[in-house]
Amino acid sequence: MKAEEWEPYYSEILDFFGFSREDDERAAQVLAELLPRDDIEILRSTIQGRDCIVCGNAPSLATDILTTDFSGKVVIAADAAARVLLGAGHRPDVILSDIDGMDDDFLAMNDLGTILVLHAHGDNIPLVRSWVPKVRGPVVGTTQAAPLAHVHNFGGFSDGDRCVFCAYELGAASVTLIGFDLDDRSVDPVKHGKLMIARKLLQLCGHDV
Numbered sequence: 001m002k003a004e005e006w007e008p009y010y011s012e013i014l015d016f017f018g019f020s021r022e023d024d025e026r027a028a029q030v031l032a033e034l035l036p037r038d039d040i041e042i043l044r045s046t047i048q049g050r051d052c053i054v055c056g057n058a059p060s061l062a063t064d065i066l067t068t069d070f071s072g073k074v075v076i077a078a079d080a081a082a083r084v085l086l087g088a089g090h091r092p093d094v095i096l097s098d099i100d101g102m103d104d105d106f107l108a109m110n111d112l113g114t115i116l117v118l119h120a121h122g123d124n125i126p127l128v129r130s131w132v133p134k135v136r137g138p139v140v141g142t143t144q145a146a147p148l149a150h151v152h153n154f155g156g157f158s159d160g161d162r163c164v165f166c167a168y169e170l171g172a173a174s175v176t177l178i179g180f181d182l183d184d185r186s187v188d189p190v191k192h193g194k195l196m197i198a199r200k201l202l203q204l205c206g207h208d209v
């Protein structure tokens with residue numbers, strides 16, 4: 001998504017949650033300084049022209065996995081969905097995370113080739129500082145604010161919808177969603193707000209979830 005197309009959605013999200021653009025920009029700078037590399041071309045070659053399965057982390061993911069044919073597909077996990085996939089025997093090819101779901105399992109998957117797409121925002125700067133220096137494998141940085149030379153903005157907000165924007169931006173042949181239950185009543189009010197925004201952003205990409 002072009003920056004000028006993303007801007008009105010981003011602006012509305014900042015107003016809705018009371019988040020600060022300046023804090024998001026500061027977070028992107030911190031990420032830029034800590035990233036060991038920019039593996040965007042590895043990420044592009046993983047996704048371009050391929051059928052992708054994007055996995056959200058709704059409670060329904062565990063059963064969705066059982067009825068999904070993963071063969072030949074690129075598996076993209078939204079944050080902690082990666083652990084559910086791994087537990088079911090599917091190490092994701094790519095994980096997008098704003099680092100609140102990150103743990104040593106993510107580093108172990110990254111050591112085996114899973115690409116980490118790590119997102120900096122105004123409320124996760126301490127997580128960026130503590131986890132990014134530990135990354136040894138392929139890594140790409142993202143922001144929801146203005147992109148920097150090696151910190152990308154593919155569009156999207158929550159980990160799940162950002163996976164979908166990233167896949168289309170990098171030329172996926174198709175994108176299938178599993179583990180998305182945006183009407184989930186078990187989530188807290190902030191998460192509910194994020195899921196409603198995810199619905200709107202996914203509709204922009206042609207996915208009615």
Ligand SMILES: Nc1ncnc2c1ncn2[C@@H]1O[C@H](COP(=O)(O)OP(=O)(O)OP(=O)(O)O)[C@@H](O)[C@H]1O
Pocket residue numbers: 055056057058059078079080081098100101157158159160161179180181182183184187194195198
């Ligand atoms: N019912 C659901 N509950 C949680 N996440 C969901 C649900 N349905 C879809 N998702 C998607 O799965 C993504 C990953 O979920 P997870 O619970 O790991 O996220 P999170 O790190 O808490 O979310 P975020 O950082 O985006 O607030 C979410 O960002 C969201 O886009």
Ligand SMILES: Nc1nc2c(c(=O)[nH]1)N=C(CO)CN2
Pocket residue numbers: 019020024098121122123144157158159194
């Ligand atoms: N400033 C800020 N930005 C975000 C946040 C958040 O909590 N604060 N959460 C996100 C993932 O849901 C994505 N972006």
Ligand SMILES: [Mg+2]
Pocket residue numbers: 079097098099100101159
């Ligand atoms: Mg997260």
